Every structure is written in C-alpha cells, then in structure tokens.
Amino acid sequence: MTTQTDVLTAELTVKGVSHRFPSSAHGGELTVLRDVDFHVASGEFVVIVGPSGCGKSTILSIVSGLLEPSSGQVLIDGEEVPDRRAFFGYMFQNDLLLPWENIQGNVALGLEILGTPKKEARSQASEILEEFGLGKFADKYPSQLSGGMRQRAAFMRTLLCHRPILLLDEPFGALDALNRSVMQEWLLSVWERTKRTILLITHDIEEAVFLADRVILMTSRPGRINRQLKVPLERPRTHSILTSQEFTDIKREIFEELFTEAARVDDGPVPS
Amino acid sequence: MKMAVEDPAMSPSGESSASLKKRSIFRKAAANSGGPRRMVRDYFPAVVLVVGIMIFWENFNALFNQPDYILPPLSKVISTAVDQAGDKFLPASWVTFQEVLIGFVIAALLGIVLGAILTESRTIRRALFPIVISSQTVPILAIAPVLVIWFGFGMFPKIVIVVLITFFPVTIMTVTGLESIHRDMVNLLRSLSATRWQMFFRVRFPAALPFIFAGLKTSAVISVIGAFVGEYAGATEGLAPVMIIANSSFQTEVVFAAILYLSAMGVFMYGALLLIERRVIPWHYLTQDSG
Numbered sequence: 001m002t003t004q005t006d007v008l009t010a011e012l013t014v015k016g017v018s019h020r021f022p023s024s025a026h027g028g029e030l031t032v033l034r035d036v037d038f039h040v041a042s043g044e045f046v047v048i049v050g051p052s053g054c055g056k057s058t059i060l061s062i063v064s065g066l067l068e069p070s071s072g073q074v075l076i077d078g079e080e081v082p083d084r085r086a087f088f089g090y091m092f093q094n095d096l097l098l099p100w101e102n103i104q105g106n107v108a109l110g111l112e113i114l115g116t117p118k119k120e121a122r123s124q125a126s127e128i129l130e131e132f133g134l135g136k137f138a139d140k141y142p143s144q145l146s147g148g149m150r151q152r153a154a155f156m157r158t159l160l161c162h163r164p165i166l167l168l169d170e171p172f173g174a175l176d177a178l179n180r181s182v183m184q185e186w187l188l189s190v191w192e193r194t195k196r197t198i199l200l201i202t203h204d205i206e207e208a209v210f211l212a213d214r215v216i217l218m219t220s221r222p223g224r225i226n227r228q229l230k231v232p233l234e235r236p237r238t239h240s241i242l243t244s245q246e247f248t249d250i251k252r253e254i255f256e257e258l259f260t261e262a263a264r265v266d267d268g269p270v271p272s
Numbered sequence: 273m274k275m276a277v278e279d280p281a282m283s284p285s286g287e288s289s290a291s292l293k294k295r296s297i298f299r300k301a302a303a304n305s306g307g308p309r310r311m312v313r314d315y316f317p318a319v320v321l322v323v324g325i326m327i328f329w330e331n332f333n334a335l336f337n338q339p340d341y342i343l344p345p346l347s348k349v350i351s352t353a354v355d356q357a358g359d360k361f362l363p364a365s366w367v368t369f370q371e372v373l374i375g376f377v378i379a380a381l382l383g384i385v386l387g388a389i390l391t392e393s394r395t396i397r398r399a400l401f402p403i404v405i406s407s408q409t410v411p412i413l414a415i416a417p418v419l420v421i422w423f424g425f426g427m428f429p430k431i432v433i434v435v436l437i438t439f440f441p442v443t444i445m446t447v448t449g450l451e452s453i454h455r456d457m458v459n460l461l462r463s464l465s466a467t468r469w470q471m472f473f474r475v476r477f478p479a480a481l482p483f484i485f486a487g488l489k490t491s492a493v494i495s496v497i498g499a500f501v502g503e504y505a506g507a508t509e510g511l512a513p514v515m516i517i518a519n520s521s522f523q524t525e526v527v528f529a530a531i532l533y534l535s536a537m538g539v540f541m542y543g544a545l546l547l548i549e550r551r552v553i554p555w556h557y558l559t560q561d562s563g
Contacts, residue, residue: 064463083465090463092456100478100555113464113474143558161464 009197010077010087010164012040012063017072019058031222032058036072038216038225040165040199045191047212048201049254051262055223056201060167063199064088076165089158089196093170095150097142103153104129104138110161128160132190148179152186159194168200172207181239184210192236205254209247210237217254219261227257298554344525353529360514360526365533367510371427371499372537375434379495380488383439387446387484392472408440412498416505430502430510437498438491445487449480482556485549492541496534 016035023030032055040046050056061067063074065085073080076087089110097106104125111121129138134152142150151171158166171187172180184207191198202208208215209231217226231250233241241247330346333339340348353361386404390397412433419429453475461471503512511530518526550557 061459066459066462085463085465088463090460092460094454094456096454096457096460098475098478099558100481100553109474110464113461113466113470141555141558143555 008162008164009042009195011042011044012165012197012199013073013075013078014038014059014063015073015075017059017062017069017074019055019062019067020070033062033069034222034224036223036225038228040197043195043197045198045200045211045213046216047208047214048199048216048218049205049208049258050201050203050218050223051220051258052203054218054220056203056218057169058223060090060169060199060201064090064167066090087163087165089161089163089166091154091158091166091168091171093173095142095147095154097150097153097157099142102139102141103134103145106142106153107156107160110157114161124160125156128156132156146179147175148183151175151183155187155190159190159196165197165199168198170202171200173202173204180204180207181242185237185239187211188235188237205251205258206242209233209250209254210239210242215254217257219258226261229254298558341522341524344528348525349528349532352525353532356526356529361511361529361533364509364511364514364530365537367427368496368499368503368512368534369537371430371434371502371510372495372541374427375431375498376438376492376495376541378431379435379438379491380442382435383442383487383491384446384484386439387443387450387480388472388477390443390447391450391476392468404440404443407436410436412437412501413505416501419502420506425506425508429505430499430507433502434495434498438495441490441494442484442487445483445490446480449483450476452483453479481553485545485553489542489545489549492545493538495541496538500534 014036016037017033018031018035019033020029020031022028036059038046048056048059058067062069065074065083065088074084076084081087097103098109101109104122107129108116108118108121108125111124112118116124126135126138129135132152134149134156137145137149137153142153145153151174155168155171158168172183175183188211200211212231215229215231217229218224219226229250233246233250326346329343332343333345344352386400390401390404415436416429416433419432423429423432457475458471461475466474499510500512503510504516507513511534515527515530518524518530
C-alpha cells in the first residue's frame with residue numbers, strides 16, 4: 001500500500017502547444033494559446049501566473065489530457081503517453097465536494113472511482129485525514145465546514161488519487177485573503193512532506209511568489225509565455241517572508257512585467 | 273437507487289456506530305429548524321387566516337340570508353363527513369386512493385427513468401422531448417371520456433390519467449437535477465477516467481434527488497385531481513360518483529364533505545413524500561450552523 005509520504009513524482013514537458021477554438025466572433029477561429037513551452041522538473045513546484053482570460057485554465061485542461069491541443073505535445077518523463085490522464089491529480093477552484101458524502105467519503109471518492117474497494121478507500125481516506133490534521137472532520141458533511149476546510153478536503157482527495165503530478169487550478173481563488181494565506185502555508189507544508197510535482201495556476205502574484213520554485217508569466221490574446229523566473233527564497237517558507245525585501249522585490253518585478261503587458265494589450269485594438 | 277442501499281440512515285438493521293453518529297448529525301440539523309417558540313411564530317398567521325375563513329364560512333348563509341344548500345355550514349359538512357364516513361366516504365375514498373397511489377407510483381418511476389434517458393442521450397432527447405411536451409397540451413377533460421370508451425368503467429382509465437398528468441413534473445425535475453452538477457465536476461470525473469455508469473450513480477443521480485423530490489411532491493398533490501377527473505368521465509365507484517349524485521340532488525354538504533376527503537388525500541400524499549424525502553436525502557437539510 002502506498003502511503004502519502006512515499007515518493008511519487010514525475011516530470012512534465014509542454015512542447016510548442018498551440019490551441020484554437022472555433023469562434024464565429026473572431027473570424028472563424030480564436031487562438032487561445034500560441035507556442036507554449038515549459039518544463040516542470042520532478043518534485044518541483046511551478047506556478048503559472050497571468051491575467052484572467054489568458055488561457056491558463058486551457059493549459060491545465062490540455063496538460064491533464066481532458067483537451068487535445070491543436071498542435072504541440074505534452075510529455076511525461078520525456079515521453080508521449082497514450083492516456084496521460086492517469087498521471088495527474090486535478091483540483092479546481094470549486095471544492096466540488098459531494099454534499100451527501102461526509103468528508104471521509106469525499107476524500108475517498110477519487111480512489112473509489114479508480115476502482116479501489118470502498119472499505120480500503122475509506123480507510124486510506126481516514127489515514128490521510130489524520131496525517132494532515134483533518135481527522136476530527138472525517139464525519140462532518142461539507143455544508144458543515146468552512147470554505148478553507150472544504151478546500152483542504154478537496155486537496156486531500158486529489159492527493160489520495162496517488163498520482164505523480166498535481167494540477168491546481170486557482171485552488172484558493174474563492175477564499176478571503178487571510179484564509180488564503182493560511183491555506184498557502186498549509187499547502188507548502190503538505191507538499192514538503194509528499195514531494196509531488198505541482199503545477200498551480202493563479203492570477204495572484206503574491207501567491208505565485210510565495211508558493212513557487214519557479215514562476216511562469218503568461219500574457220493574453222493569444223496566451224503565451226512571456227518569461228520565467230526562479231524564486232530563490234529559502235524553504236520552508238512561512239507568511240513572515242511576505243514582508244521581506246527579497247520577496248517584495250520579486251513581486252514588484254513580476255507586477256511591472258504583467259502591468260506593462262496588460263497596459264499594452266489594453267491600448268491595442270480590441271478583437272471583437 | 274444505489275444511494276438507498278449505501279445510505280445507512282435508510283437501513284433500520286445492522287447499524288454501525290458510524291451510521292448512528294451520522295444519524296445524530298442529521299437529527300440535530302432537523303431539530304435546529306424547529307423549537308416551540310419558532311413554531312408559534314411560523315404558523316400563527318396561517319392559523320389566524322384559516323380560523324377566520326372557517327368562521328366566515330360557518331356564518332355565510334346567516335349573514336347573506338341564503339338557504340343552506342348554497343354553502344352548507346362548515347359544522348354540517350364536517351358532521352356529514354363523519355356520520356357517513358363508514359358507508360359512503362371511506363369506501364369511495366379507498367377506491368380513489370388506489371387510483372392515486374398506483375398512478376403516482378407508475379408516474380414517479382416513469383418520470384425518473386424518462387428523465388434519465390432524456391439526459392443521457394441527445395438523440396433520444398431530440399426525438400422524444402417534443403412528444404413528451406405535447407402530451408401535456410392534450411386537454412385531459414377531452415381525453416378522459418375517450419379513455420372510458422377504450423378501457424371501460426374500471427380503475428384502469430383513471431390510472432392512465434393520473435400517470436398522464438403526473439409524470440411530467442417528475443420528468444422535468446429529473447432532467448433539471450441530472451444537469452445541475454458543476455461543469456468542473458464533470459471534468460474532475462473525466463480526469464479520473466470515470467465510466468458513464470459511475471458518473472451517473474455516484475454523482476448525477478444523488479445530486480438530482482432534491483430536484484426529483486420537488487417534482488414528486490408536486491405530482492403527489494395533482495395526482496388526486498387526475499384520479500378525480502378520470503372518475504368524473506365515467507365511474508361507478510370513487511369520490512367523483514358520490515359527488516355527482518349528491519350534486520344532482522342538491523346535497524351540497526355531501527359534495528363539500530367529499531372535497532374534504534379529497535383534500536385530506538392530497539395532504540396525506542404530500543406529507544408522506546416529505547417523510548420519505550427526509551429519510552432518503554437527510555443531507556439536503558443540513559446547514560452550516562448545525563455542526
């Protein structure tokens with residue numbers, strides 16, 4: 001049996017991915033992604049940051065195998081695989097917990113869908129909840145928990161699917177600023193113990209800098225990668241670094257970059 | 273269906289401590305919605321209104337100087353309903369109730385299955401939906417006598433009418449419920465390579481249950497009307513023949529007493545559905561403050 005602290009990880013390469021949607025408003029086709037190239041090393045925490053509508057979510061859909069790109073490749077450990085869905089745990093902004101299952105049942109859902117017998121799945125769910133300090137919520141129902149707790153449960157469900165790469169789509173986007181900080185710190189503590197590969201997307205620059213080993217900056221219309229930045233901040237990180245000089249410098253650099261880009265796009269002709 | 277098996281709150285025997293705990297969570301939630309003071313506050317306006325209407329009704333003929341058969345006093349209606357219960361109303365009600373119950377159960381199953389089929393297959397939906405909708409535009413009053421010609425004076429044509437008018441709300445609510453899940457929920461399940469079957473029974477169907485129950489409650493009440501209309505077109509037994517005979521001899525107190533029995537039947541159906549709903553989807557009544 002796999003426990004959560006076993007090493008389970010893989011590297012991800014996205015090569016020349018472009019994507020177009022059919023759209024009658026944009027002369028037949030709308031290019032949402034153009035020539036996106038990036039790499040996430042094994043056990044690395046990479047954050048893609050960019051404005052709303054830059055195609056961040058589309059990247060995750062393509063990476064996860066839910067959507068095939070118009071062109072380009074997604075490689076796992078350097079190879080193209082037939083059904084890459086099996087390599088990814090996918091978490092969304094909405095917790096998507098089932099109101100008729102308690103937290104234990106919800107955390108076990110992924111495993112049960114994947115075919116683990118119910119009893120085994122539930123006992124693994126209990127273990128992981130205990131391990132990460134959610135044991136006393138196992139019997140509660142989602143409607144009885146706060147937004148932050150629900151997101152924790154959703155993350156546990158993602159983690160329990162035993163998949164090497166985690167894709168997190170604005171996981172804390174619906175939380176208030178304070179709860180978001182608490183959750184970010186919690187996520188880092190879990191990641192440091194599990195060492196999965198994580199690709200997270202957000203439009204929150206501070207969140208990106210706080211979490212990431214490396215930040216990928218995206219611009220919109222069409223979405224492409226503008227720049228990549230290493231975040232040399234020491235780990236383990238706590239919220240106290242949020243006010244450090246080094247942190248603010250990196251944050252400013254990213255902000256300037258995205259701001260200039262956003263202003264440039266806003267000046268240009270609006271495609272409609 | 274699978275829900276019912278999995279939900280320990282449904283099985284009266286062999287409860288584990290976990291399921292007992294689960295029950296107590298739900299019971300606490302249910303208790304929170306009540307409380308005597310709150311009940312007084314909630315029901316006071318309704319009670320005042322009903323009592324007012326009853327007093328007005330009782331004294332209507334005296335006030336407006338009308339003969340009793342125009343609007344028989346409430347006390348007379350009730351005494352009629354009680355005095356003639358054994359040899360008239362209860363046997364007649366039993367016939368009508370059977371039509372209501374059998375028709376409703378068939379309609380409920382038909383509505384849920386039809387709703388599921390309409391949601392799962394786009395082709396079938398395109399083919400079937402117009403027919404389902406146009407079935408609801410057929411005037412039941414016009415078709416009821418034809419059904420009597422086809423199927424005779426027995427229970428069958430009444431059941432057909434009950435089914436005809438009650439499957440529709442269930443179908444529509446089933447479709448709405450099955451389509452109510454979040455788009456990302458579908459993505460989550462797809463990322464887990466879930467089968468269609470898993471998607472339906474683990475997520476879509478349980479998520480649809482609150483909607484389905486809303487449809488069932490609507491249908492439960494109108495099923496009484498369906499049975500009555502069916503009987504009105506031609507029947508030898510049931511509450512409608514009792515009313516027709518009484519009306520033709522100006523025994524309006526009997527007519528109103530029969531209406532009381534019909535209403536009681538509707539209220540009973542609704543209440544029964546409410547109880548079943550609380551057993552099947554207790555989680556639907558949980559709120560955040562109940563933990």
